[in-house]
Amino acid sequence: MNIKKSVLLIVLILIIDQWSKIYIKTHFVLGESVDVFNWFKILFIENEGAAWGAKLSDILPISDSIGKLVLTVFRLFAIFGIGYWLYDVIKKESSKTLIVAVSLIFAGALGNILDSVFYGIIFNDSYNEVASLFSDEPYGKLFYGKVVDMLYFPMVDTTWPDWMPFFGGSNFRFFEPVFNIADTAISTGVGILLVFNKRAFKNEDDEAVLGPSEISEAQDALKE
Incomplete structure (x- = not known):
């Protein structure tokens, strides 16, 4: 897979991701939802932190404002790191599986950083x-944007039986997190690397395998 196809994939994901976010932002009030199916809803929320809405200020003794800035700057550095990784695997002509996976991760990360930096x-x-x-009255500043999420799949929404220890009578919902297209791209890329690990790193593994003559020379060198 060459760089043109990788860029095309990244641009396609970014267009879909940003279009969906801008549409939701300009057509939904925060918290508004639309039922697509019983198990799938469009629910507009905004994420000020990291995955699942976590904040650095919940962990470190810093303000929400500083925590948000630190997180955005960290994401920017991560983008450069993933971008270099993508450039490196394309340059080395690594497997198509690996290039696709890294392209998905890069596109997803870039999609969310656009929200954080500019929204x-x-x-x-x-x-x-x-x-x-x-708008003439923006809600924040540069680097202080909120990530727009809207995909919600409450496939199971029930209550634990009263007789059940600890959880009895409490609500149980699966799948509860609300996410977006960028998150989906990142999760898909990571999933590909986990499930198709051997195929993704096939070229690298092949290069590491020594032939009979190389093995013999290595054994002789160890004996000396």
Whole structure:
């Protein structure tokens, strides 16, 4: 897989991701939802932190504002790191599986960093109103944007039986996290690396395998 196909895949994911986020942001009030199926909803929420809404300020003795800035800067460094990884695997003509996986991870990471960096200065607030694109009254500052999430799959929404220890009577919902297209791309890329690990790193493994003559020379060298 060459760099042109990789870029095409990344651009395609970014277009779908950003289009879906901008559409939700400019058509939904925060917290509004639409039932597509019983097990699938479009639910508009905004994520100010990392995965599952976690915040650095919940872990470290820092303010929410500083925690948000640190997280955004970290994401920027991660983008450069993943971008170099993608460039390296393409340059080395690694397996198509590996290039596709890294391309998906890069596209997803870039999609979410666009929210974090720019959304705070191009949208107004979504509380009790539908936001406007390029608003005169943006809700935040550069690097302080919120990530837009909307895909929600509550495939199981029930209550634990009363007789069950510890959990009896409490609500159980699967799958509860709300995510977006960028998150899906990242998860898919990581999943490919985990499930198809041998295929993804096939070229690297092949290069590491020594032939009979190389093995013999290595054995002789060890004896000396």
